[in-house]
Amino acid sequence: MARFLAFLVLxxxxxxxAAGIKFMRDTLFADLLAPFPALWLQxxxxxxxLTVSLWFFAGFLLHRDRKRGxxxxxFVK
Structure with a gap:
């Protein structure tokens, strides 16, 4: 059960x-999606x-590796 919860958290x-990469790719090809009024906002x-998700993933891995030494x-507290 714990592994399944960790899977869902990640x-x-x-x-x-993936959505962040798609938004940036669509901006590069000048394809404006529905909820965004401008390309720069997209x-x-x-x-x-992308930044928030990578930050979360890296923090999760650092926390797990700190627990395991x-x-x-x-990086040790």
Missing amino acids: LIPGIMA FITGALF KVQKR
């Missing part, structure tokens, strides 16, 4: 990152989605 940022939203000395 699935949401993964979907968010790109900023995509970059924000698999980090370098500079």
Whole structure:
């Protein structure tokens, strides 16, 4: 059950990152999607989605590795 919950916790940022990449790609090809009034807003939203999801994923991995003692000395609290 714990592994399934961890999978779900990581699935949401993964979907968010994929959506962020799609928003930025569509902006690059000048394809404006429905909820966005301007291309620059679509790109900023995509970059924000990608950044937040990568930040969450990296923090999750760092927390897990700290618990297992698999980090370098500079990352130990």
